[in-house]
Amino acid sequence: MAAVTDQFAAPDVPVRKTPMGTFDLVFRNASLAAALFVLVLLAGIMVSMVVGGWPAFREFGLGFLTSSVWDTQNEQYGAWPAIVGTLSTALIALVVGVPLSLGIAVFLTQLAPPWFKQPVSTAIELLAAVPSIIYGMWGLFVFVPLFAAYVQIPLSNLVEGMPVVGTILYSRSPSGLGILTAGIILAFMIIPFIASITRDMLDQIPSVLRESAYGIGATTWEVVRHVLVPQAGVSIIGAVMLGLGRALGETIAVSLIIGTTNGAFSWSLFSGGETFASKIANNAQEFDTPTKAGAFIAAGLVLFVLTFVVNAIARIVIERRKAFSE
Amino acid sequence: MSTTTQQPQVQPAPIPALATGRVVRNRIASVLVHLAFAIAVVPLVWILYSVLRHGWNLLLDSGWWTHSQRNINPERVGGGAYHAIFGTLAQAFVCAVIAVPLAVFTAIYLVEYGRGRFARLVSFMVDILTGIPSIVAALFIYALWVTTFGLQRVGFAVSLSLVLLMIPVVVRSTEEMLKLVPNELREASYALGVPKWKTIARIVLPTAIGGIITGIMLGLARIMGETAPLLILGPYAASINTDVLSGNMAALPTMIRENFGLPDQPAIDRMWAAALTLILIVLILNITGRAVARFSGVRK
Numbered sequence: 336m337a338a339v340t341d342q343f344a345a346p347d348v349p350v351r352k353t354p355m356g357t358f359d360l361v362f363r364n365a366s367l368a369a370a371l372f373v374l375v376l377l378a379g380i381m382v383s384m385v386v387g388g389w390p391a392f393r394e395f396g397l398g399f400l401t402s403s404v405w406d407t408q409n410e411q412y413g414a415w416p417a418i419v420g421t422l423s424t425a426l427i428a429l430v431v432g433v434p435l436s437l438g439i440a441v442f443l444t445q446l447a448p449p450w451f452k453q454p455v456s457t458a459i460e461l462l463a464a465v466p467s468i469i470y471g472m473w474g475l476f477v478f479v480p481l482f483a484a485y486v487q488i489p490l491s492n493l494v495e496g497m498p499v500v501g502t503i504l505y506s507r508s509p510s511g512l513g514i515l516t517a518g519i520i521l522a523f524m525i526i527p528f529i530a531s532i533t534r535d536m537l538d539q540i541p542s543v544l545r546e547s548a549y550g551i552g553a554t555t556w557e558v559v560r561h562v563l564v565p566q567a568g569v570s571i572i573g574a575v576m577l578g579l580g581r582a583l584g585e586t587i588a589v590s591l592i593i594g595t596t597n598g599a600f601s602w603s604l605f606s607g608g609e610t611f612a613s614k615i616a617n618n619a620q621e622f623d624t625p626t627k628a629g630a631f632i633a634a635g636l637v638l639f640v641l642t643f644v645v646n647a648i649a650r651i652v653i654e655r656r657k658a659f660s661e
Numbered sequence: 662m663s664t665t666t667q668q669p670q671v672q673p674a675p676i677p678a679l680a681t682g683r684v685v686r687n688r689i690a691s692v693l694v695h696l697a698f699a700i701a702v703v704p705l706v707w708i709l710y711s712v713l714r715h716g717w718n719l720l721l722d723s724g725w726w727t728h729s730q731r732n733i734n735p736e737r738v739g740g741g742a743y744h745a746i747f748g749t750l751a752q753a754f755v756c757a758v759i760a761v762p763l764a765v766f767t768a769i770y771l772v773e774y775g776r777g778r779f780a781r782l783v784s785f786m787v788d789i790l791t792g793i794p795s796i797v798a799a800l801f802i803y804a805l806w807v808t809t810f811g812l813q814r815v816g817f818a819v820s821l822s823l824v825l826l827m828i829p830v831v832v833r834s835t836e837e838m839l840k841l842v843p844n845e846l847r848e849a850s851y852a853l854g855v856p857k858w859k860t861i862a863r864i865v866l867p868t869a870i871g872g873i874i875t876g877i878m879l880g881l882a883r884i885m886g887e888t889a890p891l892l893i894l895g896p897y898a899a900s901i902n903t904d905v906l907s908g909n910m911a912a913l914p915t916m917i918r919e920n921f922g923l924p925d926q927p928a929i930d931r932m933w934a935a936a937l938t939l940i941l942i943v944l945i946l947n948i949t950g951r952a953v954a955r956f957s958g959v960r961k
Contacts, residue, residue, distance in 0.1 A: 362858035363774055369766030370775070370783045373828060377786045380797065380825070383804040438697020446694060457951070462705045464879070464947045466886025468914050469936050473708045526701050554683055556690035577792065584794020587888045612796050616892050635800040639793070646792035650785065
């Protein structure tokens with residue numbers, strides 16, 4: 336026994352006494368502390384929004400969400416127009432933006448030649464980084480006048496007097512601003528975002544699937560529709576929801592373009608309106624005393640809950656897809 | 662090999678042409694997709710073109726980069742954007758100083774140490790933080806800084822809300838890069854007797870540093886364009902202010918807003934020029950970040 340161990344015993348290797356040195360512990364705890372801090376931060380946001388917004392809810396109850404009166408003088412706050420504005424702009428943004436994003440993604444992955452695909456993909460990712468105030472500026476100074484001249488006025492003249500379409504598409508004073516325009520600008524903002532993610536998803540599908548489909552004689556469109564989209568389908572939904580989350584929270588561009596509202600509710604797509612984000616932004620000047628900020632923090636709370644839910648669903652959907660395909 | 666049998670040539674059966682319906686649908690879909698691409702890309706390119714066209718000539722003036730807007734009325738031509746550029750860069754720098762260590766260590770925790778439900782919770786929450794609208798982050802810092810602590814609205818408060826927005830971006834990208842470092846590298850290090858912290862600090866991090874820098878630059882680009890925190894926490898100032906802890910500090914987005922909607926041509930020019938400056942900074946950060954990723958570190 337002794338002879339065997341002697342043969343293999345290394346001469347001078349110091350035996351480590353503790354499995355983890357002291358600095359190891361320090362380092363580990365530092366990382367843990369950082370992770371905890373991030374959690375604390377998020378919890379802090381939730382708590383402070385609830386605490387700040389609670390008085391408004393306590394005073395008005397659910398009326399905060401259903402009333403249309405927002406009067407700072409008389410301390411009457413109702414956020415219903417904001418809800419309508421937020422949801423309708425986001426809906427318009429999705430309706431316009433998602434098909435275009437999917438079109439871009441499909442085009443880049445299936446139809447574009449390789450020399451075209453790489454630079455354009457990079458370009459689209461760079462476009463996603465353009466600050467939203469730039470979109471707002473362009474929207475207001477370039478898009479809105481053109482929209483008013485070429486779309487809004489002709490459309491108004493066309494549908495004047497018609498029963499249903501007349502109310503939705505009619506605008507009394509066509510300025511180009513309004514919910515529809517804001518929704519369209521929002522769509523342009525989320526297109527690069529959704530397109531990049533969808534393109535990544537489509538690229539990750541193993542080409543074996545595509546090639547087998549082509550091999551049995553499918554046309555390009557059939558491959559896209561019956562093979563690629565079902566395969567990436569759930570992740571596309573996740574990407575769309577992420578885009579929706581961004582659209583809900585978008586502040587600056589929307590506040591510039593959505594125009595003003597006098598509180599009266601109108602079915603017209605061309606009427607002005609407000610979203611939670613634009614409401615808070617437009618009144619930010621008054622935030623120098625905390626008393627006025629109360630109701631706006633409540634509005635911020637609603638916005639936070641909305642985006643939280645949307646993002647949570649998106650992540651769960653994407654995670655489940657990832658786990659399923661691994 | 663036998664020389665006898667010559668198999669009669671078998672003619673392959675002619676491939677039947679595709680059903681017309683399928684061909685037509687394919688054509689229509691192809692046209693629609695091309696159209697969608699054009700419709701979507703045109704406005705995006707148009708935006709960049711508009712800003713470039715309206716803003717470029719003010720940028721050529723060296724005064725733009727060295728002067729502020731002090732004593733400049735909307736009708737007067739002159740002055741520059743130095744105060745705003747400084748403000749944007751300073752606030753971003755302060756934000757990075759706070760956010761980067763926090764984010765990198767969080768990512769280290771998630772990849773190297775975290776196991777089980779707590780790590781999954783943290784990961785989930787980081788994802789949620791990614792989606793928080795900037796205005797909500799700003800409201801939170803407002804509630805904390807102004808309502809609770811009663812402090813003034815200064816540049817530092819803006820940086821704090823930007824920290825909230827930068828952390829998730831850097832955590833995610835650092836996490837991705839750390840995961841890409843091959844495990845064999847770590848195991849070789851442990852086998853040599855290197856303690857865990859040293860493995861992470863001297864081997865894993867340097868390997869992943871390229872991607873981490875990319876993540877930081879992309880995060881910086883994102884926060885420099887955020888306007889909502891500036892609206893709530895950072896009122897505009899026309900003069901140069903180098904103190905993050907007191908007084909109003911200008912930034913490019915608020916400078917844009919300051920000149921917004923005014924009828925005077927000089928103001929309009931300044932607005933577009935400020936927008937172009939902002940886009941340039943953001944794009945340069947993005948492109949440099951991607952270049953760093955491409956030329957260094959672990960490849961996918």
